[in-house]
Amino acid sequence: MLWSATARLSANPSPLHLPVFNQSITVFGKSKPSRVCCSPSRAMETNDDTSKAKGLSFDDFLSKKPYSPPTWASHLKPIPSHVFSLAHLPTPIHKWNLPNLPQNTEVWLKRDDLSGMQLSGNKVRKLEFLLAEAVAQGADCIITIGGIQSNHCRATAVAAKYLNLDSYLILRTSKLLVDKDPGLTGNLLVERFMGTHIQLISKEEYAKIGSVALTNVLKEQLLKEGRRPYVIPVGGSNSLGTWGYIEAMREIEEQLQIRSNRVKFDDIVVACGSGGTIAGLSLGSWLGALKAKVHAFCVCDDPDYFYDFVQDLIDGLQAGVNARDIVSIINAKGLGYAINTSEELKFVKEVATATVGKLLMG
Numbered sequence: 358m359l360w361s362a363t364a365r366l367s368a369n370p371s372p373l374h375l376p377v378f379n380q381s382i383t384v385f386g387k388s389k390p391s392r393v394c395c396s397p398s399r400a401m402e403t404n405d406d407t408s409k410a411k412g413l414s415f416d417d418f419l420s421k422k423p424y425s426p427p428t429w430a431s432h433l434k435p436i437p438s439h440v441f442s443l444a445h446l447p448t449p450i451h452k453w454n455l456p457n458l459p460q461n462t463e464v465w466l467k468r469d470d471l472s473g474m475q476l477s478g479n480k481v482r483k484l485e486f487l488l489a490e491a492v493a494q495g496a497d498c499i500i501t502i503g504g505i506q507s508n509h510c511r512a513t514a515v516a517a518k519y520l521n522l523d524s525y526l527i528l529r530t531s532k533l534l535v536d537k538d539p540g541l542t543g544n545l546l547v548e549r550f551m552g553t554h555i556q557l558i559s560k561e562e563y564a565k566i567g568s569v570a571l572t573n574v575l576k577e578q579l580l581k582e583g584r585r586p587y588v589i590p591v592g593g594s595n596s597l598g599t600w601g602y603i604e605a606m607r608e609i610e611e612q613l614q615i616r617s618n619r620v621k622f623d624d625i626v627v628a629c630g631s632g633g634t635i636a637g638l639s640l641g642s643w644l645g646a647l648k649a650k651v652h653a654f655c656v657c658d659d660p661d662y663f664y665d666f667v668q669d670l671i672d673g674l675q676a677g678v679n680a681r682d683i684v685s686i687i688n689a690k691g692l693g694y695a696i697n698t699s700e701e702l703k704f705v706k707e708v709a710t711a712t713v714g715k716l717l718m719g
C-alpha cells in the first residue's frame with residue numbers, strides 16, 4: 358500500500374486518478390514548516406527512538422502488549438486492552454517524484470506495502486487489534502469472509518497461522534468456480550499451502566444471504582463441534598479494527614516530528630474498500646495533530662453507503678463526530694472492481710513509466 362502527499366488537490370486532476378492503483382493509499386501534503394505539536398510516545402513500543410527507527414526487534418514481533426491510545430484518542434470507548442505486533446512498523450514515508458506536478462505541490466507516499474510480506478498492506482494494522490481480542494477471548498480458530506482473491510482473507514489466514522490458530526475463509530466467487538476446484542492461483546496458493554479451511558460461495562448467494570449471516574452459520578457449526586471461533590467481518594472493518602488506523606495516524610505524527618526538515622500534509626488520499634481504513638484515518642487526522650483533510654475513493658458501493666458505515670464505526674467508539682465532517686468520499690467504482698478502461702490503463706502505464714513501475718503495479 359502506498360500513500361502520497363501534495364499541496365493543492367484541485368490544482369492538478371491527475372492525483373484524482375490514483376485509486377486506479379488497487380495497491381495504493383495516498384497522502385497529499387505541502388512542504389512548509391510543520392505545525393505538528395507534541396504527541397505522546399507510542400506506548401506499545403519501547404521508548405527509545407533508535408529501536409523504533411530500526412523497526413521491530415525480534416522480541417517484539419508476535420508479542421501481545423497492553424495498549425494505550427494516543428492522548429487525543431483517550432476519550433474513545435471502548436479502548437482495546439491489548440494489541441499484537443504483527444506488522445513491521447513504522448512503514449517508510451517518502452516523496453513521490455511525479456513529473457508535471459503544479460508548483461508548490463509535493464506528493465508523498467506512506468509505504469504500508471512494506472509492513473511485511475504475507476501480511477503486507479493495510480489489512481495487518483486492523484488484525485493487530487482483532488487477533489489480540491480473539492486470543493484474549495480464548496479463540497482457537499478465526500472465521501472471515503471476502504472475495505476469492507481477498508488480501509484481507511489471506512492476511513487473516515497468515516496472521517492466524519502465526520498465532521497457531523486455525524482459519525476458516527468464506528470466499529465469494531462465480532457460480533462456475535463454486536462447483537469446481539478453485540485452483541492455486543494468487544492468494545489461494547498461500548491459503549491452501551497453509552491448510553486454511555476454504556468454503557466457496559457464489560456471488561448470488563452471498564448477495565442473498567449476506568456476509569454476517571454467512572459467518573454466523575459457520576460459527577454455529579464450529580461451536581457445535583466444540584470449537585471456539587472468533588469472527589472477523591469483511592475487510593476487518595469494525596470499530597475495533599478502526600484502531601489500527603488511529604494508530605497509523607499516531608505513527609505518521611511521530612515520523613513527521615523526528616524529521617529535521619519539517620513537512621506538513623494538507624490532504625490525505627486513500628482508497629476505500631470496506632471502510633475501516635478511512636474511519637481510522639479520518640478520525641485520527643481530525644482528533645490528532647495532523648488535521649489533514651481525508652479524501653476517500655470508494656471502489657465499491659457508493660459514498661452514501663460509506664458515510665453511514667463510517668458513522669457506525671466511529672459511533673461504536675463514542676467519538677461524537679459526524680462522518681461527513683471528517684472525510685470526503687468520492688465514487689471511484691469506474692467499470693467495477695479490477696476492471697479498467699483503456700484510458701485508465703494508459704494512465705497507469707504513463708505514471709509507472711515516469712516513476713517506478715514495478716513498485717506501483719506490484
Ligand SMILES: *Cc1c(COP(=O)(O)O)cnc(C)c1O
Nearest residue numbers: 358380592629630631632633634
Ligand atoms: C484493502 C485496501 C484498502 C481499503 O481498505 P478498507 O479498510 O477495506 O476500506 C485501501 N488500499 C489498499 C492498498 C488496500 O489493500
